[in-house]
Amino acid sequence: MNALELQNPVSISDERLCDATCLSSRYVLDFFGRDRGMSLLSGAALLEPQHSAPATLSKLDYWQLCLNSVNKYDDEGHCCLSRPMPKSSWSMVFSAVNQMETLGRGLKRIAELLPVLQCGVHASVGYCSRYAHLTLKTDDQFPQSTRSERYLDLIATVFLCILLWGAEREFLPEKIRLSSLLEPEDGYLLAGLSRKGTERNGFGTTISFSLADLGIQLGARRYESWGIHETSVFRRLYSDLCHSAFASSDEILSDVRHLLTTGMLSQHGVAKELGLSVATLQRRLAMAGTNFRQLSRGLRKEQLSSLLATxxxxxxxxxxxxxxxxxxxxxxxHDWLGVTPTAYRQKSAL
Structure with a gap:
């Protein structure tokens, strides 16, 4: 097959990592549509005091809004496609990809299965001397728009999380190409999730994998429930981005949050990992205006909210x-959210 050619790309590989942790409100409201977006922001208590949208939103909050939107409106297309896609529509594709033997076969499988969804999104796989390229585009029947391109940004991110969930070892794409319709100042969900940065050129989204990684085994863990696996992986990726972005300015808080996100829950274990005594860890957190219990409680409360949305x-x-x-x-x-898990899910779906 012919190599994927990127002509006159607009490079954003020198983007600051701190920018890779958030999205602009314009990105969010354009994706959901203003009315739906403002409703979702209000429901998540993310509006400013004057009931206006915040200037920026963390990628983790945006991910949560996407989960809430699917639960509330039963549409995985988020009104970006020609027709609604009922909840779990993508799960059929993700589950099948997860069952492939290798990453290379998984890429081919998504290209084969997307026509079954009849959602207006199609995929193709191309190769060059160093990379395998997975490209997602909308069909010709869709006018090219920032909204449809942001939908591809989301779906490509979710698909990457599914691959990472089932893979036998960690890996990242080599590079990512996004649509030239997307403005760098608004951010991208995929930003920061490749080894060699991101560029904008043409239409659609392309994730490029090293040929050496195509033999990575998939199926190490099975895709079983809508939302939970990709959410768990995305939370870890987001933690990695934040850890890189803020380590120099807020080192102890960044380090502790990162370790908590990876599953290290005890204060003793975190202190040992950081090469500190428990007393020193406590003192440094106090100097930063918090303590281990507050940090742990806040992060685990956020994690629980996300997982209950799956x-x-x-x-x-x-x-x-x-x-x-x-x-x-x-x-x-009940302690963190004030209700039982079942009640929280019922309330979130309203």
């Missing part, structure tokens, strides 16, 4: 969060 059984969420059983999860949920 379709995962409560037993799976309990295991993902390190609880011994479902009853422990329920107690924590």
């Amino acid at each position: 379709s995962a059984p409560l037993e799976d969420i309990a295991q993902e969060m390190g609880f011994s059983d479902r009853r422990s999860l329920t107690r924590a949920c």
Whole structure:
């Protein structure tokens, strides 16, 4: 097959990592549509005091809005496509890809299965001397727009998370190409998730993988429930971005948050990993205006909110969060969110 050619690309590979942690409100409201976007922001208590949209939104908050939107409106197309896509429509594709033997076969599989969805998005796989390129584009029936290109940005990110979930080892794409319709100042969900940066050129989204990585085994873990696996991976990727972005300015907070996100939950374990005594860790956190309990509680509360927005059984969420059983999860949920997990899910769907 012919190599993918990128002509006159607009490079943004020198973007600051701190920019890779957030999106502009213009990005968010354009993606959802202003009315729906403002409703979702209000429901998530993310509006400014004057009921205006914040200037920027963390990528983690945006991810949460996407989960909330699917639960509320039962549309994985987020009104970006010609027709609604019921919840779990993409799960069929992701589950099938997850069952492929290797990354290379997984890329081919998504290209084969996308026509089944009849959603107006198609994929192609191309090769050159160093890379395999997965390109997502909307069909010719769709006018090229920032909204459709932002949808491809989302779907490509979710697909990358699915690949990482099932892979036998860690890897990242070599480079990413995004549509020239997307403005750098608004941010991109995929920004920071490749080894060699991101560029803008033409239409659609292309993720380029090293040929050496195509033999990576998939299926190490199975895709079983809507939302939980990709959300868990994205939270980790976001933590990595934040850790790189803010380590120099807020080192101790960044380090502790990063370790908590990777599943290290005890204060003793975090202190040991950082090469500190517990007393020194406590003192440095106090100097930063917080303590270990507050940091841990805040992050785990955010994690629980995200996972409850998925379709995962409560037993799976309990295991993902390190609880011994479902009853422990329920107690924590009532403590952190004020209601039981079931009640929280029912409230979020309204």
